[in-house]
Amino acid sequence: MGRTQRLRQRRAPKDTTHPVDHELDSLHVLYAHLNCLGWRNTTQLSALHFPQTGRGLCSKRQRLRPGNELIRLPANCLISIATLEADDQFRALFNKDLFDKDARISFQALVACYLMHQQHLHETSQQSTLGAYLDTLPRSYTMPYFCAMSELQCLPEALLERTVGQNRQIREYYQIIKTLVGTQHCECCGQLYCQDIWTLAEYKRAYFAVNSRSVYLNPRQLKPARCHFQSLLSGDTNMALAPFLDLFNHSDSVQTTAELSPNGKGQDYVLTLDTAAKSELQPYEQLFISYGALPNLKLLTDYGFYLERNAHDFFEFSLSDIEQLIAQNRKLAAQTYHRNIFKFIREHNLYDQMFVHIDDGCSHNLRVVLHLIFKQQAYFPNVLNQIAFGDVAQFDDVQPELSYLVAHKISEYQGFVKALNQLPQLTESGVVARSYLLECVRYLSDFESSVHCQSNE
Ligand SMILES: C[S@@+](CC[C@H](N)C(=O)[O-])C[C@H]1O[C@@H](n2cnc3c(N)ncnc32)[C@H](O)[C@@H]1O
Incomplete structure (x- = not known):
């Protein structure tokens, strides 16, 4: 040796x-x-x-x-707007005359195309300038987006909402790219771009590679004075890929x-x-x-990952969580509520930022909403003034309802974990999602214990 x-x-x-x-x-x-x-x-x-x-x-x-x-x-070394603009072959794929101001894509979506373009050059002719970088990229990703359908059915609304949003965005961009590039043939292999080379599956992978690996850049930095892609892009060119970094x-x-x-x-x-x-x-x-x-x-x-005891974590609730709680909790279901209370809350956007934080407690909006639903006896002509300018302490009487809500969420998430455990096997994304759910259960349980500790002090 x-x-x-x-x-x-x-x-x-x-x-x-x-x-x-x-x-x-x-x-x-x-x-x-x-x-x-x-x-x-x-x-x-x-x-x-x-x-x-x-x-x-x-x-x-x-x-x-x-x-x-x-x-x-x-x-x-960065893969930035300057890199894409300097690549004649890549620019030639995007005919400026076909750009449509109502069908733009984000810079991230364009960089994903660039990765696919270079990957194809790398595979067919070993001529990619990024070959060395492409070979270091992960082969798969673990965002819930890549969960199997059976796993998605076991995930909570909050995760599904984001995943569905990502899917909508990705498909919208892919459609635009298809219109611009899809019918062209590759010069080196003759294959059709969107049908054979830039497939939707490849695009999804490239999109998440860029999403999870890019660094922030000031939008004016590294941008050439004349930009071929300018009128195709919907936002700033404020990111880049940074190999090795x-x-x-x-x-x-x-x-x-x-x-x-x-x-x-x-x-x-x-x-x-x-x-x-x-x-x-x-x-x-x-x-x-x-x-x-x-x-x-x-x-x-x-x-595609989470941190245990993440210092920046909080747990957000939606208005439908409270509606479900009322439907499932016998005591709360027996109570009477103002007919239009949920409409009122929605119309005034009071349901934004309803969360609990392990150190800071219950957010102001969540406290106000719980108070309005469960405690406000009379109709509230002046309630918005009270919320904006009133004494915060008047919304403090919602501890039992907050505890019900947290307990409801813990049991719901435990149910999702159980459902995932019953599947014959999980994808890598499914495994990560399941441990994330358990971390949420841990977070909410700790939150609940800390509230009780405080009230016993
Ligand atoms: C910019 S890359 C970092 C390098 C990456 N681990 C790799 O091998 O290519 C970002 C990805 O790394 C992983 N990652 C970053 N920080 C992590 C952490 N603290 N725990 C687990 N995975 C992490 C996630 O998969 C994330 O999408």
Whole structure:
């Protein structure tokens, strides 16, 4: 055994593993490719498999502290609007004369097309400039969007709503892309674009690759003065894919900043660690970045994972949750309610932001809505003034109803978990969704216990 290998064996902690061979190969090709583009891996980052998160990044040699740069990637390594605009072959697929102001797509949807375009070049002629990057992308994703139909039937409304929204959006964009590009044949293989190459299944995968791996950019940065795609796009070109940098996983206990910074010749995309739970991160310890102050529902539906005891989590209720509670709870069902109370709440948008937070308690809107439904005795000509300007304490009398609502939700989510457990098998997305539901049950149970602890104090 050589000296390097002995050192490696000594240093790598037992609970991490190196990526498997084919992944290692593609990562090496990517290092080399980025190196040619000017990336110097000054923090000696390396990809490993970590038991909690799967593939992620650590530094092999450096100890990193808040204030240190995590990575400095030359801007020409990013896949941004500048990359798409500079690619003649890709631009030629989109005939400007066919752009329609009533049928636009997001920049994210266009970048997904670019990934498919490069993937096809990579597969058919090995001529993609992004081949090295494409080979490092995950082969599958774990958002509920990719759940089997039988699993979707066991998921709560809040998850389904988002998944259905994503599906609507993806299909709308795909239809527009089909109209623009679909009937063209590929020059190198003769196949029809949307029928054979950019299939809907491929598009979905590419869409979520971009959704879960892109970094934010100021919309004016890296955008050429003349933009072929301008009148096709519905929003800003405020994101980019960042090869290798997109191997950082997310944590709620770090703060990081990202900025484009001049480097003498051009610009670098620099990620800096601002704060972390520890004052120093050791070699081989996983390095995390922050994707934002995101609750678990968003992490699950957009990124396909959730965090246990996520500091940014909260649990949101809908008005129909309260309607269902009334229908199912004998005591509440026996009560009489104002005939138009739900209409009134809907008309005045009082049902927005009805949530509980483990430290902050019940949100103002949820308290007000529970009060209006369960406590307001007379009709309320002046109730909106009271809500906006009145004494908040007057809405404090809803603790029993809040407890019923939380208990109702816990039992509903336990029911969904049970239904998932009864399926003969689960997809990867189904497994992640089931553990997310259990985390929600844990969150709500802890919320309920903390409320009781407070009232006993
Ligand atoms: C930008 S990528 C990060 C690298 C990714 N793990 C990989 O191997 O390609 C984002 C994806 O990583 C995963 N991820 C990020 N943070 C995570 C975490 N804290 N726990 C589990 N998975 C995480 C999710 O699948 C997410 O969609």
